[in-house]
Amino acid sequence: MISYASVSDLIRREAPGNPLLCFSPGSIKKRVEQFLAHFPGETGWAVKSNPHPLVVRAVVDAGIRAFDVASRHEIDLILQYCPSATLHFNHPVKAPEDIVFAWHSAGIRSFAIDCPEELEKIDAVLDGAGETARRDTVLTIRFRNTRPTGTGNYCFDEKFGAHASKAVDLLRFADSLGYRTGLTFHPGSQNRDPESYATLIDLGRSIAAESFAQGTAALAHINVGGGFPCSYPGGLEPALKTYFAAIAKAASYIACPLICEPGRALVAESANLLTRINLRRKDDPRLYINEGIYGSFMETPFVDFQPPVQAHSADGTLFPEAGTYNDFQIWGATCDSLDRLRKPVCLPSTIGTGDFIEFGMMGAYTNATATHFNGIKPAELIAVAEITSWPTGTTTATQSHCE
Ligand SMILES: Cc1ncc(COP(=O)(O)O)c(C=O)c1O
Incomplete structure (x- = not known):
């Protein structure tokens, strides 16, 4: 080339x-190193932000092993460049054929949902695979706040996300069927407010507390999504470490592994x-x-x-x-x-x-x-x-x- x-x-x-x-991978390496060293949990990458093979290879070379995928094409792409990847199918509304492919052919065991109807779609695919199949599968409930979060760039709250009381019901439903459960949110892309992550983690904590009180098992993870900003000129976005500190503090009150899946923050500066x-x-x-x-x-x-x-x-x-x-x-x-x-x-x-x-x-x-x-x-x-x-x-x- x-x-x-x-x-x-x-x-x-x-x-x-x-x-x-014009693509140069140096900034990806630096950004990934920052996340791997300082994010208080596992760092994944949202493939949708740039699925070009040169970019995928650079992200994998930099050390990322977990990925948020949104379609069968993205699953195929990541498995080609990182066969041992952990894939989270975190699109809250998936094509039924893609769920079949993800679970049966690609071995994906982590799916986001925000309503009982999507849960039923996934459960239909696992039908007949037995109890272990459900126990091996994490259904991650995407929730949202009653007020929009983030700071003006892309409100991610209109299309997806269950309000707190519905999220509790969904968590209990998934748990009652034998699935492991998690929680996730997306605070809006290019988010300029580190505290909005803390607010959403607090809300997640109250959702989890209410469902524990009703007998559900411990959460497998909380995924804080993407949204971490880049420093576009004049934007004066807080430094990443301010986000990590706010997330670590809020998460210290809940004993459960954390995941994040930034897109923009890892790859925007690479081209x-x-x-x-x-x-x-x-x-x-x-x-x-x-x-x-x-x-x-x-x-x-x-x-x-x-x-x-x-x-x-x-x-x-x-x-x-x-x-x-x-x-x-x-x-x-x-x-x-x-x-x-x-x-x-x-x-x-x-x-x-x-x-x-x-x-x-x-x-x-x-x-x-x-x-x-x-x-x-x-x-x-x-x-x-x-x-x-x-x-x-x-x-x-x-x-x-x-x-
Ligand atoms: C589920 C999910 N996770 C992560 C991301 C990445 O967001 P960002 O590029 O703002 O980090 C997106 C973006 O649309 C998303 O839909």
Whole structure:
């Protein structure tokens, strides 16, 4: 496989006309090490954040052995790269065929549910496998708070999750059938509030206490989900260790193993997106690039964070930091009029057609969600030895020009 020394080297050698996700595994190793050393339990990874084989291999090489999978395809993928993996099928609503495959062919014994109907689907698959099958299987009840948790980015409480009293009923139901049980929640992606994990663990503790009082067995685990943030420019997210401390403190009141399954926090910083400007109109703040919301920028209309940027001229040279900068509107590659980045991007005022914009921290929910809308191919992910990383929690040099 061709690997490039840097993004500038790639531009010089290829002058790429299609957007490219420039991937370098170093940040994955660092992030995984932080989780493995300091998270007070087992660290898994949510495969959905980036199922590209190079990324999967990097996560496995960094030492992750547990995975949150959402489909049969993700199960196959992980078993190919890590045959001894522990898989948690934590999609609360699974295709019946996928449950059959997961339990009978892939040996998965851990499933999330949030209602009795999903439990019955799983139980039907195990029908006839005997009591031991149920005892070997952990059903993890996904619950939610009555108030939305998290801090504005992606509320994960509307689609899934049983309220506390229903979670108690579900736990008792699963226990009465002979299953082992666990609890899980998702506090919202790019969560900026470490205490929201503590609040949800406390709620989990009261759900568990109420069901113990009614005779259920001890929990197999509490899975605190993902949601751990990355430091996008200007976001001033608390450091990971603040999350781990809040989780450890709340969990110290409940004697049960912990699991987490971050997606974004492990892989976002591993890829920068290289895009080319296909048109700059004269005396106009609109730039039209070869990528957009139907490609790697799927998230941007929904969230209040924006990736850091730097600009390269057509020959790969970085624009100097000194000089005049302006805010530009960035419009996407399709013919669709919704296709634009929500916030303006600060770029050199002389940037023009044929120059390149590199967006940092684009390794999560980018290639994973891109479409072929308008016949435009999703950005390819390629290996680049070293990519720029931006200092934690600070604004970029170029953005400060426009503030
Ligand atoms: C069940 C589950 N776990 C973990 C994650 C990963 O979340 P994040 O990328 O915010 O860490 C997701 C994301 O959608 C999820 O649905």
